[in-house]
Amino acid sequence: MIFTADMVKALPEGVPSTLLRGRYIAPDGTPLVGKVSFAAPSVLTLPGSDVISTTAATVTLDETGAFEVRLIATDAPGMSPAKWTYQVTEKFKGVPPRIFHVLLPASADPVQIADIAPISPYAGIYMPVTGPQGEKGEPGTPGEVTLAQLDALEARVAPRPQEWTQAAPSTEWTIPHSLPYRPLVSLYDTSGREIGGLVDYPSPTTVTARFAYAETGSAVLH
Template sequence: MTIPTPDLPPYEMPDGVASVRLTGRFIAPDGRPLTGRVTFAPPSVLTMPGADTIANTAATVEITAADRGRFALTLIATDSEGMSPRGWSYLVTERLAGAEMRQYHIMLPAMPDSGPDASVDLADLAPVSPYTGRYLPVVGPRGATGATGAPGEVSRAELVALEERVAPRPVTWTQSMGSREWLIPHAYPYPPAVRTYDTSGREIGGLVEYPSPASVTVHFASAETGSAILS
């Protein structure tokens, strides 16, 4: 028996799935609007049993010259009821003309007390570590200046080591031999987000598992070669 599917307007969120309207604007230092693509990737498979819904791909916005550097889109709230996994974050990838690619994580909790036209701007969100942080608005009055502390003695190597622990940089792993299972070692202090690509640069999906604190395994339906970006 075939169950009829109701007609839905484009991009309407299913009932029971909380969402957040996200806006943003990208310009060069001289005010010139930038063009390019921004991708917002949840975990590889995001399930919402209470809404009979599965999300298993990224949301992408294309910023053209006509947009004058601006974008707006609606995304699933990271604290929507009954989701699996819980406590996740979006991996944001910026690919803008004339700028280096940038990747970072953000949280988008629902705004139940806001009006229907409320939105959050990307510039007001502080990047977080994947699966652990909460978004933090970077606005508000400036506090009083505190007393100057005693000078410390920190070496350049210690500063670099601290930066690597607090904000590790993305790492690229190359799989040169075809395999249905990619075993990827890493040194992140948390389970990193993983994006996989074939040799032509096309993103491919796989089942990501974390067999140990220092490794990631990606399973594919058939043997694949390419690369993975960990962040």
């Protein structure tokens, strides 16, 4: 069967799944406006089921900044590929897009995205709202952290966008990157105007962009 984002709430019987919930607000409590998408591998094979071809499942935040979506669990026995993660893309009004990866085991159903999303320790202009608080643990040993350590942690959990320039006109740009995930790509001409192109990912560290006419400009990888 073919499984698309529009069928997220009606998964085939027997397919392990996890209910994911979340809510996003600004520091002053204002609900954010926007969408969150969850991209799995292009083809998943489940034992005892047909091949399931997936597109990214996209949810729109409601008036309180919340969403709820049921997704295929990432740890179904015998699934091929056996080890994979969802690529999560957050796109909110007035906020730079953010991309990260998460696991959704069936045993964790339901899951709050605030409990699994990487959060910058000292930067950012919005926050996911956590679920019910658990029991208080034992106090830890006080420690010290330097600004350099915070910068290193920030770069690891929320990599900064990378920019690449195409100086010579070409109908195909080959763009290397060092981001630990498949990036979101924005393409611009030399005047800074966003342009359209066919984006592909031939390798984990390379992106290509193809155009109908030879173009010069730049690419920003988020």
